Amino acid sequence: MTGTPVPGQGAGPARGPEALPPRAKLAVTASRVTAAISRRAGKGSGSVIGGKIALRIAPDLLAQLADHLQVVLVSGTNGKTTTTRLVAEALRAAGPVVSNALGANMPAGITSALAGAGDARFGVIEVDEKYLSGVARDADPIAIVLLNLSRDQLDRAAETRMLAEKWREGLRGTEAVLVANADDPLVVWAASSAKDVVWVAAGQMWQEDSWSCPSCGGVMHRPGDDWYCSDCDFRRPQVTWSLVGEEMVDPDGQVWPLDLQLPGRANRANATTAAAVASVFGVDTASALARMKNVTAVAGRYDVVSYRGRNLRLLLAKNPAGWLETFSLIDPAPAPVFLSVNALDADGKDTSWLWDVDFTRLAGRPLFVLGQRRLDLAVRLDVAGLEFSVHDDLAGAVAACPPGQIEVIANYTAFQQLRRTIKEAQA
Amino acid sequence: MIGMSKLRLVWIYPDLLSTYGDQGNALIVERRARLRGIDVERIDVRSDQPVPTSGDIYLIGGGEDRPQRLAAERLRRDPGLGQAVARGATLLAVCAGYQIIGHEFVDDLDRVEPGLGLLDVKSGRGPVGRRCVGEVLADVDPVLGLPPLSGFENHQGVTHLGPGVKPLARVTAGFGNGTDDGSEGAYAGRVIGTYLHGPVMSRNPGLADLLLTWATGVPLTPLEDRWHEQLRAERLKAVRAAAS
Structure with a gap:
């Protein structure tokens, strides 16, 4: 079915929020005013508070706003923001796009982004894993992207398999086309209740959350790239799109080089997924890829910035699967690596996940440890037998660092803090 | 282990029970043994493999409700761990693992599941709406000669102690067993259960040394524990500041 135009979705002029009923219009205005006040007060973009106000006035606002758009939802533990950006770039080949590009991915943030849709034809929306079923119900999407599921902030989030179960229930019978990662058994379990699925071989380095069969509990076997349950018939589905090394193979078997500016295997996987999505919307692969290749950084991630005369590449990694993918894309030894870890509310307050990360992959590099929970990280690296130094702040670490571009890997709030520090120094 | 060339460290079911960085305890025991010149053979037992009976130290970690049930089903069919404990092997079980080695627990289908009775x-399930999540600080039974335990807990279950065990520790912060009597964990002989992950040994290397002492039967040379000690101090300070 890929490559065909979407039925029932005329390509005529989009009707913007002007066509909304009065109550919804009022809600949109209130959301914009609130967001502007919040921005002026220096409290960030204001999109979340604006969206919350709007949803209180018109609880079905998200659905009404989405009604004017051809919507694609993007969810998963890792790669949401980047894939959302890549899909948005690709669909711009076919028309204007509205997107929650900065990652405000719960209903309030999504509503707020859609309220600014203007004459957009496509809505490309990143959705937090926990809210996917609800947003999928409200937004009536054409396509839903399921990237991957792995452990993340277990002290405040749902258990990983429970999330897969919720997706499976929520997406059962959906009219949307699912674009799903065939290499993640939890994603396959979640997606296989839907009737129309485009399977993508997007790969998955982290496998520790799917050793037991989500269907029957049997032990999973993983010879090479394949996987199957030893006790039931649950196994890897036939794929139509594949990431193979540095290249992508489309459903016709045509091979496309993925010379992206975004680094790493995970981003080649995200681009392969985005090309499959573009195809669902009738955007040809050559146009989609050409646009995706222009993306250099996403919400500050992968950005190379200058700080105290040094180049720092900023990499966000929030959970074991993310750290593993990030280790695979950084420059080889002896490139220096900064590691910064916090455990504030937005990170999850439990640091035990550090022990799921195989830090021995960093052996041979100068390692500099930062962040609110730098001592947790120090113990972890010490037990791994690695050499490292611990620093109270970025300036101290940079001063002690040998020459060369510095790879900086940080979890969520640590990443935001580093960006702020660098921005202040540049000002 | 005594008179043997190698310490056999057995990590049970990492495919099911390794949700909260449980590998950390295995890595820390392994490292602290090696730093003292003790040779270690680490054996990771997947849930479709038999549990060896000849281990010196056994570790079981934490997991989500469904893997916990699957692990219990498979361990009940395997006499390996029971035989090892009966001949005096050392066992540390954390969170879901702690519940499994008891007489019973409640599974993901709300059924009472038999445990291993070790x-x-x-x-059982704790009160509805209360999940025990957060930092824990607990004074260890003085008999064991350990400084206060610091760790992180995340569980819905509560654990009631029978006459055959003693509480491992008494909480000064956090929930522990969740039974509102301040108890945390339990121990008897060389078997310890605890709700603390973190993993527990990252902040409490003394616990790793206790297991090693039990397993080797000889006193251990002290180690330079700079990072463990700094982390402990920082966590103790943070928890006490939050409590006051």
Whole structure:
């Protein structure tokens, strides 16, 4: 079915929020005013508070706003923001796009982004894993992207398999086309209740959350790239799109080089997924890829910035699967690596996940440890037998660092803090 | 282990019970043994493999409700761990693993599941709406000669201790067994159960040394524990500041 135009979705002029009923219009205005006040007060973009106000006035606002758009939802533990950006770039080949590009991915943030849709034809929306079923119900999407599921902030989030179960229930019978990662058994379990699925071989380095069969509990076997349950018939589905090394193979078997500016295997996987999505919307692969290749950084991630005369590449990694993918894309030894870890509310307050990360992959590099929970990280690296130094702040670490571009890997709030520090120094 | 060339460290079911960085305890025991010149053979037992009976130290970690049930089903069919404990092997079980080695626990289908009965405890569901999540600080039974335990807990279950065990520790912060009597964990002989992950040994290397002492039967040379100690101090300070 890929490559065909979407039925029932005329390509005529989009009707913007002007066509909304009065109550919804009022809600949109209130959301914009609130967001502007919040921005002026220096409290960030204001999109979340604006969206919350709007949803209180018109609880079905998200659905009404989405009604004017051809919507694609993007969810998963890792790669949401980047894939959302890549899909948005690709669909711009076919028309204007509205997107929650900065990652405000719960209903309030999504509503707020859609309220600014203007004459957009496509809505490309990143959705937090926990809210996917609800947003999928409200937004009536054409396509839903399921990237991957792995452990993340277990002290405040749902258990990983429970999330897969919720997706499976929520997406059962959906009219949307699912674009799903065939290499993640939890994603396959979640997606296989839907009737129309485009399977993508997007790969998955982290496998520790799917050793037991989500269907029957049997032990999973993983010879090479394949996987199957030893006790039931649950196994890897036939794929139509594949990431193979540095290249992508489309459903016709045509091979496309993925010379992206975004680094790493995970981003080649995200681009392969985005090309499959573009195809669902009738955007040809050559146009989609050409646009995706222009993306250099996403919400500050992968950005190379200058700080105290040094180049720092900023990499966000929030959970074991993310750290593993990030280790695979950084420059080889002896490139220096900064590691910064916090455990504030937005990170999850439990640091035990550090022990799921195989830090021995960093052996041979100068390692500099930062962040609110730098001592947790120090113990972890010490037990791994690695050499490292611990620093109270970025300036101290940079001063002690040998020459060369510095790879900086940080979890969520640590990443935001580093960006702020660098921005202040540049000002 | 005594008179043997190698310490056999057995990590049970990492495919099911390794949700909260449980590998950390295995890595820390392994490292602290090696730093003292003790040769270690680490054996990771997947849930479709038999548990060896000849281990010196056994570790079981934490997991989500469904893997916990699957692990219990498979361990009940495997006499390996029971035989090892009966001949005096050392066992540390954390969270879901702690519940499994008791007499019973409640599974993901709300059924009472039999455990392995290696520790005289029974686990059930805690009060609705209360999940025990957060930092824990607990004074260890003085008999064991350890400084206060610091760790992180995340569990719905509560564990009631029978006459055959003693509480491992008394909480000064956090929930522990969740039974509102301040108890945390349980131990009897060389078997310890605890709700603390973190993993527990990252902040409490003394616990790793206790297991090693039990397993080797000889006193251990002290180690330079700079990072463990700094982390402990920082966590103790943070928890006490939050409590006051």
